[in-house]
Amino acid sequence: MKNYSAIIGLIFLYLLSISCSKSKDGEWIDLFNGTDLTGWEANENPESFKVVDGAIYCDGPRAHLFYKGDYKNGVFKNFEFKTMVKTLPSSNSGVVFHTQEQPYGPLLRGYEVQIDNSYEREGDFQELKKTGSIYGVRNVYFPTHNDNEWFELSFKVVENHVEVFVNNRKVNDYVQPDDPWRIKNDKMKVFSRGLLALQCHDEGSKVYFKDIKIKVLPDGEKLTPPTSKEWDTKITQLHHANFPVIDFHVHLKGGLTIEQAIENSMKLGINYGIAPNCGLHFPVTNDESLFAYMDTVKAQPIFRGMQAEGREWVTLFSPEAIAKFDYVFTDAMTWTDRDGHRMRLWIPEEVFVKNEQDFMEQLVGKIENILSKEPVDIHVNPTYLPEVLAAKYDELWTDERIDRFVNVLAKNKVALEINSRLKLPSEKILKKAKEAGVKFTFGTNNTTSDLGTLDYSLEMMKKLGLTYKDMFMPKPNGSKPVQTKGLPDQITG
Known part of the structure; x- marks a missing residue:
């Protein structure tokens, strides 16, 4: 009788354990106890990971820390994952999923969700991929958070789809096509099932993780990619090459909302810089309206640009307000000629051309004056000619004028x-x-809600053989032109 009761008791405990185990699916489960590394194993250099103040602290030689605990034995397919992260300046890390153990080196299987708020690698390679990137497949080039501050990084994986969030705001969304383009060594960097791993990138990359949780999700349906296979291949090749596919010249015009722009950005894999028009008779005319605009976009997954309109803009805003933007751009489409005509070159009725050659000399002189004196990062709508002269573009942009333009x-x-x-x-x-060593950007300057796919920019990139080293990236705070150059004492014309 005693043996029979014992057997019944064991069966009950077994069934209870199964029930408890099953009940975990669909619920948030802690993967880190906050005290030690129970359930976690490093593939190499275990000294790179330790528990400090209730968090996993990464700093040391390159290594990966795999979750291999009791829950599912660490093997996950569809799930939601979240953790609190803090980076110190110039640090790099990541969370790899659908991966497997290997003795050493960068993991060859699965996807990495990048963590990088300010990392600048020494040497020949400059890392541009920021926090929230699906590393080398769909990169985020804009900053999503600051160093020395805790933030929540989370992502959701269902079949062939991953969404990445920073502080509950989506920053990345990728649907993998069947048989996606990958270089030879990355063929296993696709959705499957596998382990989770935290990355220690190198000595000096100091990153903390705490509150590490997972929720297992049921199988779902594969999604149809939102773009063609050809586009997916083209954009993935660029992201793999660390090439910043960014349209820095987007406006909320023609019915385009910021929500639509962000959705389009994630669909195409093109990062956007969205800019208001700032200047006389434009939507943003002073510090007060500038700060009001910034309040509406400061947490959005975009770059924040400023289009400086007309030559009067330097008198309307303070350096402190201008420095709130990631970058500033201007053109030479608004200026005053020697006869006192304030021209806007895209409006035929406001263009005055007495003599073509004289007009061109004034235009090139204005460009030289603007770019020498005004604190801007990018010259946009470059070499634009008004409608009355556009057909003579190649004739009027002589070698001498081109040299002056490039030199300035x-x-x-x-x-x-x-x-x-x-x-x-x-x-x-x-x-x-x-x-001449000039850096480049891509831009659309849209007038409608259709942002296109940067066809001309990408065509020229290919013809010129541009790499990421030829491309402009916004300067850090303290190094922006308005901070190093200041505002001119007088209007440039």
Whole structure:
């Protein structure tokens, strides 16, 4: 009788354990006890991981810390994951999923969700991928958080789809097509099932993790990718090459909302810089309206740009307000000629051309004056000519004028936009700019809600052989032109 009762008791405990185990699915489960590394194993250099003040602290030689605890034995397919993270300056880390153990080196299987708020690697390679990137597949190039502050990093994986969030705001969304493009060594960097791992990137990359949780999800249906296989291949190749696919010249115009822009950005894999028009008779005209605008976009997953309109803009805003933007750009489409006409070159009725050659000399002189004196990062709508002269573009942009244009860009370290909507500048001018060491950006300057796919920019990138090293990236606080150059004493014309 005693043996029979014992057997019944064991069966009850077994069934209870199964029931408890099953009940965990769909619930948040702690993967880290906050005290020690129970359930976690390092593949190499275990000294790179320790528990400090209730958090897993990563600092030391490259290594990965795998979760191999009791829950599912650490093997997950569909799930939600979240953790609190804090990075110290110049630190790099990541969370890898659907991976497996290997003795050493970068993991060859699964996807990495990048953690990098300010990392600048020494040497020849500059890491551009920021926190929230699906590393080398769909990169985030804009900053999503600051160092020295705790933030929540989370992501949701269902079949062929992953969404990444920083503080509950989506920053990345990727649907993998069947048989996606991968280089030879990355063929296993696809959705499957596998382990989770925290990355210690290198000595000096100091990152903390705490409150590490997972929720197992049921199987779901595979999603149809939102773009063609051809586009997915093109954009993945660029992201793999660390190339910043960014449209820095987007406006909320033609019915385009910021929500639509963000959705389009994640669909196409193109990061956006969204800019208001700031200047006389434009939506943003002073510090008060500038700060009001910034309040609406400060937490959005975008770059925040400022389009400085007209030459009067330098008198309307304080340096402190201007420095709130990630970057500032301007063009030479609004200026006052020697006869006192304030022209806006895109409006035929406001263009005055008495003599074509004289007009061009004034235009190039204005460009030289603007780029020498105004504290801007990028020159946009470059080499634009008004409708009355546009047909003579190649004739009027002589070699001498091109040289003056390129020289002022290079001397003042102002980047040159390759504008896809206007198809400017010409290939000839772009080649000279590259030879002079000028940096480049991509831009659309949309007038409708259709942002396109940067076709001209990407065409010129290929023809010129541009790499990520040829591309402009916004400068850190303290190094922005308005902080190093200041505002001019007088209007530039």
